[in-house]
Amino acid sequence: MQIGPYQLKNNLIVAPMAGVTDRPFRQLCKKMGAGMAVSEMVASNSLLYGSEKTKRRANHEGEVEPISVQIVGADPEMLAEAARHNVSNGAQIIDINMGCPAKKICNVMAGSALLRDEALVAKILTTVVNAVDVPVTLKIRTGWDKANRNAVQIARIAEDCGIQSLAVHGRTRACAYMGDAEYDTIADVKQAIRIPVVANGDITSPEKAKLVLDKTGVDAVMIGRAAQGRPWIFREIAHYLKTGEYLPAPEVAEIRSVLLAHLEDLYDFYGEHTGVRVARKHISWYTKGLVGSANFRHAMNQLQTVEEQIAATDEFFLAEDGLAATNDRLIYKEAA
Ligand SMILES: Cc1cc2nc3c(=O)[nH]c(=O)nc-3n(C[C@H](O)[C@H](O)[C@H](O)COP(=O)(O)O)c2cc1C
Numbered sequence: 001m002q003i004g005p006y007q008l009k010n011n012l013i014v015a016p017m018a019g020v021t022d023r024p025f026r027q028l029c030k031k032m033g034a035g036m037a038v039s040e041m042v043a044s045n046s047l048l049y050g051s052e053k054t055k056r057r058a059n060h061e062g063e064v065e066p067i068s069v070q071i072v073g074a075d076p077e078m079l080a081e082a083a084r085h086n087v088s089n090g091a092q093i094i095d096i097n098m099g100c101p102a103k104k105i106c107n108v109m110a111g112s113a114l115l116r117d118e119a120l121v122a123k124i125l126t127t128v129v130n131a132v133d134v135p136v137t138l139k140i141r142t143g144w145d146k147a148n149r150n151a152v153q154i155a156r157i158a159e160d161c162g163i164q165s166l167a168v169h170g171r172t173r174a175c176a177y178m179g180d181a182e183y184d185t186i187a188d189v190k191q192a193i194r195i196p197v198v199a200n201g202d203i204t205s206p207e208k209a210k211l212v213l214d215k216t217g218v219d220a221v222m223i224g225r226a227a228q229g230r231p232w233i234f235r236e237i238a239h240y241l242k243t244g245e246y247l248p249a250p251e252v253a254e255i256r257s258v259l260l261a262h263l264e265d266l267y268d269f270y271g272e273h274t275g276v277r278v279a280r281k282h283i284s285w286y287t288k289g290l291v292g293s294a295n296f297r298h299a300m301n302q303l304q305t306v307e308e309q310i311a312a313t314d315e316f317f318l319a320e321d322g323l324a325a326t327n328d329r330l331i332y333k334e335a336a
Contacts, residue, residue: 001035001165001196001219001220002196003036003066003093003135003137003164003165003196004093004134004135004164005135006036006065006066006092006093006135008035008036008066008220009035010033010034010035010238010241011035011213011219011220011221011241012033012034012035012209012220012221012223012234012237012238013034013035013036013037013038013167013198013220013221013222013223014026014029014030014034014036014037014038014222014223014224014227014234015038015167015200015222015223015224015227016038016039016040016041016070016095016097016139016224017040017224017225017228018040018041019040019281020040020228020281021037021038021039021040022040022056022057022266022269022278023059023060023061023063023269024262024265024266024268024269025037025231025262025282026039026063027062027063027064027265028231028258028261028262028265029227029231029234030063030064031064031231032231032232032233032234032235032258033232033234033235033237033238034223034227034234035220036066036068037068038068038069038070038095038139038222039057039060039067039068039069039070039095040057040070041070041071041072041097041100042054042057042058042069042070042071042072042082042086043071043072043073043082044071044072044073044075044078044079044081044082045073045078049085056269056270058085058086058089058090059269060089060090060091065092066092066093067090067091067092067093068091068092068093068094068095068137069086069091069093069094069095070094070095070096070097070139071083071086071094071095071096071097071128072096072097072100072110072111073110074110074113074114074120074124076120076123076124076126076127076128077127079096079124079127079128080127080128080130080131080132081131083128083131083132083136084131084132087132087133087134091134092134092135093134093135093136093137094128094132094134094135094136094137095136095137095138095139095167096124096125096128096136096137096138096139097110097111097139098111098112098114098115098121098138098139098140098141098154099111099112099139099140099141099167099169100112112140112141112144112173113144113173115140115141115143115144115148115150115151115154115173116144116148118150118153118154118157121154121157121158122157122160122161125138125157125158125161125162125163126161126162129161129162129163135164135165136162136163136164137163137164137165137166137167138158138163138165138166138167139166139167139168139169139200140154140155140158140166140167140168140169141168141169141171141172141173141175142168142169142170142171142172142182142185142186143172143173143185144172144173144174145172145173145174145175146172146174146175148172149172149185151168151185151186151188151189152185152188152189152192155168155189155192155193155197156192156193158193158195159193159194159195163195164195164196165195165196165197165198165219166189166193166195166196166197166198167197167198167199167200167222168185168186168189168197168198168199168200169181169200169201170182170183170185170186170199170200170201170202171201180202181200181201181202183199183201183212183215183216186199186212186216186218187215187216187217187218190216190217190218191217196218196219196220197216197218197219198218198219198220198221198222199212199213199216199218199220199221199222200221200222200223200224203221203222203223203226204223204225204226204233205226205233205237206236206237206239206240206241206246207240209221209223209237209240209241210240210241213241221237223237228282228285229282229284229285229286229287229288230285230286231258231262232250232254232258235247252290252317252320253317255286255317256313256314256317256318256320258286259282259283259286259313259317260310260313260314262282263275263279263282263283263309263310263313266278266279266282267279267306272305272306275306276303276304276305276306276309279309280300280301283297283300283309283313284297284300287316290320291320292316292319292320293316296312296316299312300312300313
């Protein structure tokens with residue numbers, strides 16, 4: 001998979017997820033085998049550039065290349081300015097979000113709401129592509145609603161405007177996250193254009209990644225929710241695509257050490273107050289399905305300090321490890 005001058009090490013991409021794909025998570029997924037990770041969306045409103053949140057989202061220190069930053073908005077000039085601003089802060093690829101169904105975003109005609117206005121899409125893409133000398137990529141849904149699946153049309157516009165790679169989430173805006181993602185429209189998009197196409201939506205296992213690659217002929221797959229608390233999914237998929245064989249699930253001891261290192265990164269990145277809060281959802285994802293995890297998660301949400309959070313996590317995993325030793329492997333049983 002090639003995006004402009006960047007040859008990715010494989011065809012597995014971490015989906016942008018606001019509140020999730022911060023620098024610590026992107027780095028971890030890359031370490032665990034992802035070929036690229038797209039940042040959380042960054043507002044295109046320059047009034048927000050100085051805010052703590054926006055500054056943190058634009059922090060790429062030590063991040064493995066290529067650094068892809070997603071911008072969101074509806075005004076071509078503001079998006080162009082946001083693209084320039086992020087490139088001057090280290091972005092090597094600019095990704096434009098036309099896939100987000102969130103009300104907050106769609107009410108201002110940004111995210112997936114833009115798919116309704118093809119002329120505006122063309123104007124935005126041309127303006128941003130001309131504003132920066134790094135590759136610009138686009139992320140869309142299959143259309144506005146099931147009666148208006150215009151992904152193929154948008155894909156042609158994107159290619160004509162100089163977009164260098166297109167990710168398609170196999171749902172319409174109206175579908176939000178309901179129902180199953182469909183891949184037929186993504187296959188049609190792949191047929192219609194020559195730039196790389198990335199399939200996204202409900203890819204949760206090595207077999208599903210292979211099935212989607214085979215069915216659609218796309219160049220890469222993008223994985224979002226399935227990587228939450230499971231960053232090793234990238235190495236599992238990479239191994240399966242290469243060999244046709246499954247890697248064994250990680251042992252409890254490995255999950256513990258990956259999670260503890262992830263927590264340290266979160267505390268470093270956000271500081272104690274925010275770090276402890278951001279960490280709660282990750283801890284909850286990592287421990288989902290492990291014995292006793294429901295009670296553990298409840299207790300975890302009361303803890304306020306780094307020391308307490310680490311000690312509780314450690315204690316939980318040491319108890320799990322004892323069980324694992326008697327039980328051979330005990331990963332992802334039904335939640336107790
Ligand atoms: C918590 C969360 C935050 C998201 N934030 C963004 C975002 O900032 N930009 C974007 O383009 N998509 C965003 N998405 C959509 C994902 O990138 C992806 O398209 C969607 O989750 C489907 O892929 P999956 O089934 O692999 O999760 C978000 C999804 C989730 C669950």
